[in-house]
Amino acid sequence: MSCWTEELEILKKQDMFRALRTVDSSQGTKVLLAEGEVLLLCSNNYLGLASHPALIEAAAKAVRDWGAGTGGSRLISGSMTPHAQLEEKLAAFKGTEAALLFNSGYAANTGLLQGLFGPDDVIFSDALNHASIVDGCRLSKARTVIYPHGDAAALECLLSREEKDRQGRWVIVTDGVFSMDGDVAPLVDLVRLKKRYNALLMVDDAHGTGVLGEGGRGTAEHLGCLEEVDLHMGTLGKALGCFGAYVAADRVIVDTLINRSRSFIFSTSLPPSIPASAMAALDIVQSVEGESLRLALWSNRALFAERLQRGGLSTGESTTQIVPVLTGEPAPTMKLAQSLLTAGIFVQGIRPPTVPAGNCRLRATLMATHAPGDLERAADLILQAMAGVFR
Ligand SMILES: *Cc1c(COP(=O)(O)O)cnc(C)c1O
Numbered sequence: 001m002s003c004w005t006e007e008l009e010i011l012k013k014q015d016m017f018r019a020l021r022t023v024d025s026s027q028g029t030k031v032l033l034a035e036g037e038v039l040l041l042c043s044n045n046y047l048g049l050a051s052h053p054a055l056i057e058a059a060a061k062a063v064r065d066w067g068a069g070t071g072g073s074r075l076i077s078g079s080m081t082p083h084a085q086l087e088e089k090l091a092a093f094k095g096t097e098a099a100l101l102f103n104s105g106y107a108a109n110t111g112l113l114q115g116l117f118g119p120d121d122v123i124f125s126d127a128l129n130h131a132s133i134v135d136g137c138r139l140s141k142a143r144t145v146i147y148p149h150g151d152a153a154a155l156e157c158l159l160s161r162e163e164k165d166r167q168g169r170w171v172i173v174t175d176g177v178f179s180m181d182g183d184v185a186p187l188v189d190l191v192r193l194k195k196r197y198n199a200l201l202m203v204d205d206a207h208g209t210g211v212l213g214e215g216g217r218g219t220a221e222h223l224g225c226l227e228e229v230d231l232h233m234g235t236l237g238k239a240l241g242c243f244g245a246y247v248a249a250d251r252v253i254v255d256t257l258i259n260r261s262r263s264f265i266f267s268t269s270l271p272p273s274i275p276a277s278a279m280a281a282l283d284i285v286q287s288v289e290g291e292s293l294r295l296a297l298w299s300n301r302a303l304f305a306e307r308l309q310r311g312g313l314s315t316g317e318s319t320t321q322i323v324p325v326l327t328g329e330p331a332p333t334m335k336l337a338q339s340l341l342t343a344g345i346f347v348q349g350i351r352p353p354t355v356p357a358g359n360c361r362l363r364a365t366l367m368a369t370h371a372p373g374d375l376e377r378a379a380d381l382i383l384q385a386m387a388g389v390f391r
Pocket of ligand 1: 104106235
C-alpha cells in the first residue's frame with residue numbers, strides 16, 4: 001500500500017490531488033455543499049432537466065410499471081420496451097435509420113470504436129477529443145492519427161499522406177462541442193474531407209445535443225450538416241438531464257455494434273426509468289418549452305461571457321455554454337476555485353490530464369435556469385478572485 005500512499009502525497013504536493021465533494025441536494029442552479037448553499041457553475045445539466053417534474057414523473061411511473069432494474073444485458077433478457085421506444089425516438093431525432101443505447105458516454109465511445117474498427121483501419125482523431133474517445137481508439141487497435149485541434153487543413157495533409165498504402169476503413173472522429181474549451185468542431189470542413197477521402201465521420205455530441213441547432217439536434221444541425229454525419233454519438237446525462245448514451249447511425253452499423261461492441265454486450269442494460277425519463281427530456285427539447293430554454297441558455301451565456309470579457313478576461317475560443325477562464329498552473333487554479341467556493345460560487349478548476357499541462361482553467365458552465373442576476377454576481381466574483389491571485 002505504501003507506494004500508493006507516496007504517490008498520493010506527491011499529487012497533493014503538486015496540487016494535483018482529486019477528492020470528491022458531496023452535493024446534498026437535487027441538481028438545481030443552487031446546490032447544498034458542506035460549505036452551505038452555493039451557485040452551481042459546473043454542471044452539464046444545461047437545460048435544468050435533471051430536476052424537471054416531467055422527467056421525475058416519467059421515471060417514477062416507469063419504476064412502478066417496469067421495475068427498478070432489468071436483470072440482464074440487452075442480448076440476454078434485459079432488452080425492454082422502453083429501450084426500444086427510446087432508440088426509435090433517438091433515430092428520428094437525429095434523422096438516422098437506427099439508434100443504440102449504451103450505459104454511458106464512456107461506454108459508447110469505447111464500445112463504438114472497438115466494435116467498428118480494427119488493426120487494418122485508421123482513426124483520425126482531434127487532439128482535444130474526450131478521454132473516452134482516446135480510450136476507444138486504444139481498444140480498437142486501429143492506427144490512430146491525431147490531428148491538431150480543429151485544424152482541417154492539417155487533417156487534410158495527414159489524410160493525403162496516409163493515402164499511399166491505404167487499406168481498411170477510415171474514420172474522422174471529433175467532439176461536436178469540445179468539453180473543456182467550449183469551441184465547436186469545423187464540421188463543414190470535416191464533411192468535405194470525409195467525402196474527398198472516402199472516410200466516415202463520427203461526432204461525439206455530448207455537449208451539443210439538446211442545446212445547439214434550431215431543434216436542439218446538436219452541433220451538426222447548428223452547422224447545417226446533420227445528414228452528413230455517419231456516426232452520431234450523444235449522451236443522455238448532460239442537457240437531457242438523466243443518464244446513459246446512444247449512437248444513431250445506419251441499421252448495419254447498429255447491428256454490427258450489437259454483435260461486436262463489448263461495452264454493449266457485456267453489461268446490464270439501463271434500468272427502464274432511464275429511457276422513460278430520456279423520452280420525456282427529448283419531448284421537452286423538441287417543444288416550445290425546449291426552444292425557450294435554449295433561448296434562455298444563450299442569453300445567460302452572452303451575459304456571463306461578455307461580463308468576464310469586459311473585465312479583461314479571455315474566454316478563449318468558446319462560443320457555447322462552456323466558458324473557460326485560463327489560469328495556467330494547478331496551484332493558482334485550485335486556490336481560485338477554493339476562494340470562489342468560499343464566496344458561494346461552485347466552479348471547478350480543471351487540471352491535467354483533463355487538459356494539457358500549463359492549460360489549467362476554471363471551467364464555468366451555464367444553465368438555462370440560472371438567474372441573470374446570479375450570473376452577473378458570479379462573473380464579478382471571478383474577476384475579483386482572478387485579480388487577487390494574478391495581481
Ligand atoms: C461527458 C462526455 C462523455 C462521457 O459521457 P458519460 O455519459 O458521462 O460517460 C463523452 N464524450 C464527451 C465529449 C463528454 O463530454
